Each structure stands twice: as C-alpha cells, then as structure tokens.
Amino acid sequence: MKRNFYESINKHYDNIFPLNEKQVEFVKGEFDNKLSKLIEIGCANGKLTAALSEYNIMGVDLEESFISEARKRYGHIKFEKLNMLNIQSLNEKFDGVIAFGNTLVHLTKKEIISFIKSVYEVLNQDGKLLIQILNYDYILDNEIFTLPIIDNEFITFERSYETRDEFLFHTRLTIKSSDEVIENKIVLTPIRKDILVNYLEKVGFKNINVYSSFSKKAYSYKDLPLVISCTK
Incomplete structure (x- = not known):
C-alpha cells in the first residue's frame, strides 16, 4: 500500500527540516509570559513544540506517524492527532496558535477562512496567531x-x-x-498575502504584522518566506 506524503518522509524529516532556532526565538519574542498556553498546528515530529516546552504547550498534527514519533521522543508533552479544522473540538482556550512550515496552504481557501475563524474562537483575548507560509505573490x-x-x-x-x-x-x-x-x-492552495491579511481582518484580528523572515525582516515582495503575527 502506498504511504502518504508525510508518512513516507517521517524517518528522514529531521535531515530535511532540522530545528530552526529562528522559529524558536520568534515565538519567544511574541510571548513574554512563560505561563502562556500555546498550541502548534502541524507539529510534525514535535521538535519545535519541544523546543518551546518552557511554555504550557501542546502539538497537533493530522499525520499519525508524526504524532507517534513525537510522543516517543517527548513523553512530557501532550501531542494529539487532529485535523487543524477541528481545533475547537479540544474545548480549550489558548494564548497562542502557531502554524509554521507552510501548513496553512494544505487547506482550500474556504477551509483557510474556516480555520482562521476557529482559531479566533479558541484564542483568549489578546492571544496571537503566528503563521508562516511561502510568498506566493x-x-x-x-x-x-x-x-x-x-x-x-x-x-x-x-x-x-x-x-x-x-x-x-x-x-x-x-x-x-x-x-x-x-x-x-x-x-496546495497558493494564497496571496493581501487575501490572507484580508481574511484575518474580516474575522477580527488586529495588529497584523507581515515579515519576510523569522528575524522580523520587513516584508519584501522578492523574499520567499512570509511570516505573520496577529492579535485577537
């Protein structure tokens, strides 16, 4: 039986995408309070979630092999198999939702809107949504x-x-x-920057900051990364 995309690369994932310390520092720069309750969407094998374990953090991913690997590696952290569209089913509130690694564009445009609405509902007031995709413009x-x-x-x-x-x-x-x-x-769904920002604004997010790197480089049309931080 043919394995799906992520299951097939699971055991090689660290060699393809090692931990990005700039991602870690970006998140830490957004959340000063170490008591903040965070969730990483599309956590893969859990290494970024684990690197942020000084927070009250959990990780979710739709790929069962990733969640199994994350649980083996980091038994002290909560990991769950979950479709990102069902984040409200956790019946929990969060101070921050993290969706890096081009995770968002695995959804259709309608699903992206639905996801953003669901994130808004599960965030505490002044909670933040952090997104990283590619600059599809x-x-x-x-x-x-x-x-x-x-x-x-x-x-x-x-x-x-x-x-x-x-x-x-x-x-x-x-x-x-x-x-x-x-x-x-x-x-994938190659969503343009202005369309994504418009979705965020319509749902109610504010303080929408758009960068071209996790170092908070000002947005540049010619840079491939697209990083967004916004607040409920």
Whole structure:
C-alpha cells in the first residue's frame, strides 16, 4: 500500500527540516509570559513544540506517524492527532496558535477562512496567531516553480510546483546511504498575502504584522518566506 506524503518522509524529516532556532526565538519574542498556553498546528515530529516546552504547550498534527514519533521522543508533552479544522473540538482556550512550515496552504481557501475563524474562537483575548507560509505573490507572478534544493550528507530534497487544473507540489527525496528515492505530490492552495491579511481582518484580528523572515525582516515582495503575527 502506498504511504502518504508525510508518512513516507517521517524517518528522514529531521535531515530535511532540522530545528530552526529562528522559529524558536520568534515565538519567544511574541510571548513574554512563560505561563502562556500555546498550541502548534502541524507539529510534525514535535521538535519545535519541544523546543518551546518552557511554555504550557501542546502539538497537533493530522499525520499519525508524526504524532507517534513525537510522543516517543517527548513523553512530557501532550501531542494529539487532529485535523487543524477541528481545533475547537479540544474545548480549550489558548494564548497562542502557531502554524509554521507552510501548513496553512494544505487547506482550500474556504477551509483557510474556516480555520482562521476557529482559531479566533479558541484564542483568549489578546492571544496571537503566528503563521508562516511561502510568498506566493512572488512565486505566482514570476513563475518560480522550483524551490531551492535541500542537500546535505544524508539527503537531497527537490521541490517543484505544477499548475494545471490544480496547484501541485512535487517532491523528490533521495536517501544518500541507500540511493532510495521517494517521490510524492500533494495539492496546495497558493494564497496571496493581501487575501490572507484580508481574511484575518474580516474575522477580527488586529495588529497584523507581515515579515519576510523569522528575524522580523520587513516584508519584501522578492523574499520567499512570509511570516505573520496577529492579535485577537
């Protein structure tokens, strides 16, 4: 049986996407109070969640193999298999919701709106939503359909987009120790910055800050990262 995209790369995930300390520092800069209750959406194998364990934090992901791995690694942290659209089913309130790693664009536009509304409902007053996706304005306008290759001693990870009836994300992972090649494709929603900001404003978010890096570099049209912080 063919494994899904994330299950197939689970055991190689750290070599593809090691912990980004700039993400850690960005979150810490947004939440001064270590008693803040946070949730990471799309937590994968849990390494960012664990790096923020000085907070009251939990992680959720739809991929069961990721949640299983996170629980094995970090038994002191709560991890749950959960569709991000069902965040309200937790019946909990949070001071912060984190959705990094291009997680948001795995949803359709209607689902993105629904997710933003659900996040607004589960946030405490003055709680924050933190988002990181790619800058699809630049990608679409300039037809940037090949992303930088991730290459190290363990893996080569190639990424590209195809636009026909759907916006398809293609990946090719080569495991250097065995020459195994894992290829996948998934449908994404390339949402533009102004549309996403408009969604956030309509739901009621304020203090919407848009950056081009986790170092809070001012937004630049030509930079690939898109990072947003906003407040209920």
